[in-house]
Amino acid sequence: MKYNHKAVEEKWQKIWEDKGVFHASEDTEKEKFYALIEFPYPSGQGLHVGHPRPYTALDTVARKRRLEGYNVLYPIGWDAFGLPTENYAIKNHIHPEIVTKKNIARFKKQIQSLGISFDWSREINTTDPEYYKWTQWIFIQLYKHGLAYKKEMNVNWCTSCKCVLANEEVVNGVCERCGSEVVHKVKSQWMLKITEYADRLINDLDLVNYPDRVKAQQKNWIGRSKGAEVDFTTTTGDTLTIYTTRADTLYGATYMVISPEHPMIEKWADKISNMDEIKKYQEAAARKSDFERTEVAKEKTGVRIDGVNAINPVNNKEIPIFISDYVLVSYGTGAIMAVPAHDTRDWEFAKKFDLPIIEVVKGGNVQEEAYTDCAKGIMVNSGMLDGLTVDEAKKKIIDWLTSEGKGHSKVNYKLRDWVFSRQRYWGEPIPMVYCEKCGYVPLDEKDLPLRLPMVESYEPTDNGESPLAKMTDWINTTCPCCGGKAKRETDTMPQWAGSSWYYLRYMDPHNKNAIASKEALNYWSPVDWYNGGMEHTTLHLLYSRFWHKFLYDIGVVPTPEPYAKRTSHGMILGENGEKMSKSRGNVVNPDEIVDEYGADTMRLYEMFIGDFEKAAPWSKASIRGCRRFVERYWNLQNVLIDGDKIRPELESAFNKAIKKVGEDIENIKFNTAIATLMALINDISNVKSINKEELRIFSILLNPFAPHVTEEVYEACKLGNGILAEAEWPEYDESKCVDESVEIVVQVNGKIKTKLNIPVDADKDTVLELAKNDENVRKAIDGMNIIKEIVVPKKLVNLVVKP
Known part of the structure; x- marks a missing residue:
């Protein structure tokens, strides 16, 4: 029976969502695991095959943790304010709100087709007023505590985006978004005092499990x-x-x-x-x-x-x-x-x-x-x-x-205060008004959210003012302090605002009275494992740590750091070895891969492509190899026999695989975990059959990488009660993982003559005897004097000889 990935994948994606299989539980008695990816910016281009690499990686970890009995929170949302959407809207004369909704719908469909086990019941969107209400609330708290202020200063001005950029957004002298020239202008800007937290941002890196390169980048950027x-x-x-x-x-x-x-x-x-x-x-x-x-x-x-x-x-x-x-x-x-x-x-x-x-x-x-x-x-x-x-x-x-x-x-410190104003339309309104009598005054918190008004013209102005500056009906208001005439702030927040705290909202996304309930924050904090790009080390990661520390200081969150662990992935390059981009013509659309080979094949390939932390080029030939592996697994049904325990001839191979795959997933060595499963299926092929218990265990080990096909086999072969996603991760017997023999190299005068499998506990004399008795070694030393015998345990023997 041929594997029909289209029917199988659609079937299981519907079952999972209908049953809420991946929805985090409210049961706070269970041990929690909070996995997080940097939520995507829904651009008009949609996903390319590089985007799902981190989603699939953390999905692999999340699925394994669920099988181990954890209450897993693996959420998703949309970082949807910002310049790219606004620039697209201006170019195509479509309102940014319409563009955003269209882009999100496309991204969501693409992501769901991959079978990522996101908890869609907690989906958030930074452009939702019920979300940015709390972004505005945080800004007001920053202002009340003296950490938000307005200042006339020399700023970075993007000549194309026509807005102010923070220092972190200027890369090699150009705008990190559009690549255009950046010049200096003097403007009145809202600033956030991130410098007040400079020491703690450095010192508290000792509290977290981050890669050394991430810690080094943050320390160097702060520059104490x-x-x-x-x-x-x-x-x-x-x-x-x-x-x-x-x-x-x-x-x-x-x-x-x-x-x-x-x-x-x-x-x-x-x-x-x-x-x-x-x-x-x-x-x-x-x-x-x-x-x-x-x-x-x-x-x-x-x-x-x-x-x-x-x-x-x-x-x-x-x-x-x-x-x-x-x-x-x-x-x-x-x-x-x-x-x-x-x-x-x-x-x-x-x-x-x-x-x-x-x-x-x-x-x-x-x-x-x-x-x-x-x-x-x-x-x-x-x-x-x-x-x-x-x-x-x-x-x-x-x-x-x-x-x-x-x-x-x-x-x-080299670190400068964060320039927080943007002279653009598509961003969170800054909840401040200016009164001639009272100066700058924050809105009353009960009046939040301050909604972004609908405008006909959202093009940036040549004089450097926000498009909102033209909206006199919206600008003119009353002072929350004295009741007199006042004007609203017309600059909007940068894109980094909404992403500085989004991980907290996932903990309790529908709460109308707070960022999240105390109970939810206490249970889910901190994020256990956060994966993101190295390019965000001195932008989002630094900003969100700053906001979190402030919220910790005012008693909102229970931990001094937002993320216990951080990992970073390498990008997937085009087949020509260059970064994927439309201009280079090397973008690979995941929709086409899923349609031709299936989501499981694509997931396997993205995890098998190489070291997760390093860049790797896309290869059509290699993805076909992953499809063949899926089909080999599917065809195990054809050689299925009864049996409720692992057979002796496969006992060692299975126990080693359980141990290796589990450890490799936790150590983000996904490629070697998959290689282990490929080797295991070869061992199974050598005995020409697989019993039900062996197929059950193999299916569970493969499930985090290829969830659809494993669910289908698990159901069709009646390998357990219920669905595989609710099964238990198998345990291994350490004593069965010990090799009985080990392969060593035998050299004569440094040249390899043979390789031998010897008992793992063989002593030196036994090893030398076995080496000398090998036919190839005997020929090399015949008639020679052995002047030195070198034995490196479990690795090699070198016999030094001369006539």
Whole structure:
């Protein structure tokens, strides 16, 4: 009987959903397991075969855990606000809400066709007012606790999307969404004080099971460093404060550099004799991204400020001040001291502008052939610090600066506060109003959600204002504080808002009185296993950890971290080895694969394609191999015999397979788990039959990877009561997993002569005797003198011989 995947898969998908087989239970007495994938953004293109890889992986784990008796929550929803939908809507003149509904319907149908065991009863959508009501509620709490504020600042402006981007959304100098040029503009923006949580975001990584590369990316992005703030007075009487990790090198500071946007420039305007040159440079710097400005390899440019000098606090010497675009106003204080003898960038700048270079750490000059790390040298040309080690000098200079009132120790971070405003339509309205009398005031919580109004024109404006700025009837309102006239905030939240807390809503998605009930939060928290892309490590993952920690601080959630475990998957590439994209013409549509080969075949292939954490190219030939495996399993029905226990000749193979498949699923080694099942079916073929107990166990082991065909075989062959999804994961006997023999290599003078299967507990003398008695080895050593016998237990024998 030929396997008809279309009929079987449709049948079981309906049964599962009709029975609510994968709906999480309300029984809080059971041990819980909360598996989570990053919920998809429903784009107009639909799924390609790369999208289901993480869904299938966590589905494999979730299905195994259900079979082990856990109460599993494996939910799904839609991250549906944001620029891609809005840009598509603008291009095609279709309202974003209509586009979103259409895209979600397509994505949902595609995902359901794969048989992923999502709990569809908990489906959420970030564009649903009943959902974003609580996104707005969280924003109000952030505001009330001083963590949301509005500020006039220099921001990243995408020239195509026509909106402000957070630093994390600018990749290699361009918009991470559309790839267009990003320039700087000064705008009034809502900000979130993620910097208040910088230390905890680093320190609490010790509480979680994340890959080292994820932890490293977060730590590097936050960029914690210990140093000092130093005050340089100027010839105008003003003070320029700099941050440095190397206050010990102050005697080597021969000039200063401030960012082109530094506010002191305007203050000094009447004292600067080359202001026209300064302004021209400022305009050029504004057209560059932070990435371009700080690129190490680029040529250093700058303009000396004529008319104002700085005074080095340790020796009272006047030094020139420059503006240069490699200094950012957003990092540190927007000003630096330059020590060209011990910093390559400063040295290049000093050589270009013919500035003094003074060595202050012996052997640490960046241009010396015998250059050593200047953090390990001895201080020279440094007055009170001469002869000290760098570490001793750091302590002494900070103590001196503090006692003289010229500086103090300081911990600094590269992390900037989160720019939270977007001048676009398709996002959550920010629940704030502005009143001339009361200033910015949050809405009364009882008036949430503040719904996004329907508009005819949602195109971004050229002047940088949100499309909502045109809606005077919506904008004009009353102040929640004094009852006077007020205006609504017209900027909307970024896409990252709704995804910063969605995992909490899954715990109790229909609650109208809270994010989720205390009982649900206490039971399901934290997420036990969260899988997502590495590209979100310094975006979503960092943001959601910040929001969670805030909610923990105000008593909303019971754990300090949202996710106990995080894993990241490699992407599936096109057959040409390049990233899948329409422009490259290498996108593979999963609908076509499911139609031709079946969902189980596609699931097996996506898990078998290679190391889950690494990228892998798609292969049509390999997917056909997975289909053949499905058919081999299906055809086991043709050799089925009675039997209620595993036969002796298969006992070892089955026990090893149960152990190996279970361990590999937990260790995300899905490819080797499937290889184990393929080897097991070969063992079964060798004995030319399979009994009912053996087929039952094999079906359960295969089920997390290929759920439809295994359900059908389980039912057709009456392998148990009820459906397979409600069966129990098999146990193994450890004593049956021990190999009775092991294969070793036998070498003569390092060259392989044979391979032998020997008893696993054989002693050295027995191993040598077996090796020497092998026919190929006897020929190689005949007439030779054995001068050395090397035995590596359970691996190899090497006989060293000479005539």
